[in-house]
Amino acid sequence: MIVTFPHMGPLYITLKSLLSTLGLKVMAPPPITKKTVETGARYAPETACLPLKVTLGNYIEALEAGADTIVTCGGVGPCRLGYYAQVQQEILTELNYKFTMVVIEPDVLQVIKTIRQLAPQAGVKSVYRAFTLAGAKMNTLDRLGDMVREVRATEKLPGTADTVYQEAVAEIEAASEPGELPDICDIYREKLLQVEKNGQVPLRIGLVGEIYVMLENFVNLDLEQRLGRLGVHVHRTMSLTDYVRTHLLRNKPYLARYNEIATAAAPYLGHGVGGHGLRSIGATVEMAKQGFDGIMHVFPFTCMPEVIAKNILHQTSNDHEIPVLSLAFDEQSAEAGVVTRLEAFVDLLNYRRRL
């Protein structure tokens, strides 16, 4: 059995660590390329949303490379994600691939059940260790990621922070004991702090929207890096750690935080609309109050929850006097178009700041 899973930004590091520590043979899909997106788009329903297409492309490439078991998540709606696995399974079966699909529904008991089924030989102790290690990797990645977004905006030599981050990612990936990670985190924090600055005051932009597009750099056309080079400190409102703690583990402090965001959103949207629609609006209100210069709202084209959020955000933007740029991504999103809009937006924010 060779296990594979969908890509979503740095998710592969966490998942690979988790599954291989459980004693499974793991193969991450090849990195996403233009071809991955095209392959996925060719076989997926035309009006399906982008993550379905790209992850389908991941599966096809991984199965071609020899994987035979796909581990993916389920869902309870109303977002389409919860039905991805069923549709993708039918498509892959029709394409004559031989594979098993393991769908993990978002519920701790289900997760445990699936692990027992995948790795029956793993004892409680090794399962615990696998989760601790993967969790530590995820945390470290997210903490360093937050820092990179800040440092990148003011670095003297473009690309310095990213080089440090890539080294950190490689070390995090190689770590085999949970205890190593705090050290790695400290070392690279120090290195990032020492990146030479250009002395400018960065613009602060809050990034809200749908998690897949936000995390997957190939799909969002390296949005964070591009903004960073334009002198923007991007504050990303979603991360894997946050997602897992809020929605999977239902961790109390994280749930309390979610309720705070929902309260902030209440004057504009009084109920969750699935996905992260409510968070997009709540986080916009909060960041406007914290004096952010602008908000970027990203999501896959036709994403149901975010389209609702988009059609409400203009009101939030008006009331709180904060510019919001909504960008929908699909398989046809082109670099030139996105770059032009980012530059125009950053120009606008710089102009506003000078006023």
Place this chain on the structure above:
Amino acid sequence: MEPLRIGLPRGLLYYEYGDLWQNFFAALGARVIVSEETTKAMLTAGGVLGEVCLPLKVYVGHTVSLAGKADCLFVPRIVSVARQMYTCPKMMGLPDIIRSNINNLPEVIDTDVSLRQRQGSLAEAILRIGCRLGQGKIASLRAWYWARRQAGVKQPVIGGSVSDGLRIGLIGHSYLIQDKFISMNARDKLTAMGMAVITPEQVPVRQAQLAALHLNKKIYWSYCHHLAGTALALIAARAVDGLIFMTSFSCGPDSMISEIIRRKAEAGNIPFMLLNTEEHTAEAGFLTRLEAFTDMIKRRNRR
């Protein structure tokens, strides 16, 4: 005292529960004003929204058309109508979408109904609406039960006995198929071509539910669950000679279930066509597609 005028936009879930709502408000002593059939102007008014489906756009138009005529508008937030099920994100954000995009609106009655986890939510909604209209708890509940009885249970019929012609299953949301403007009157056009048309509301809910049990995973959007169940039931019973799935561009749930229905139809050797409409769909092209499909079915059955 003049009775309160309550505006009901003729769109979205009006096509599922409109009779019930009308009876309920009437029993509470209000005057109900339903917007006219959809017009081009309503669609244009809905153009303020971007990337959303056609039925939501025309809903905005219906709401605008009621602005001067009613004292308040009934735009409920129907999150869920069954345990562990959802309607769809647009229904869940409907009152907020309306408020953020239309100026000078009359008061909006936006009661939440969510039966996903708690069945009591419906009763609470009834009491809140009753309270807003100045009625007591008993009177409100009585009005609701009376309204339910009046709206009655429509007796659906399924089967080939409708006519001798060829039978076509026209699957799509009630707010799309029953709205003659945005569905370009597909049902009547098919009838005029000599087809006996079967739509989802003609299929008993129970039968659709049983057929939907064959799915790998239960569909958690209530209305799509019924649509998929209907299609599966029609395919399994071989009750149709062709199946048309009509959807509106950017409808998320439809993009998933249409794929499943298409595969089941192909497996059952029943011709299938996906009809996607949006505001730029031209009537001539639409008609041609319907004709081509019906011609193909006629030829197929002559052999």
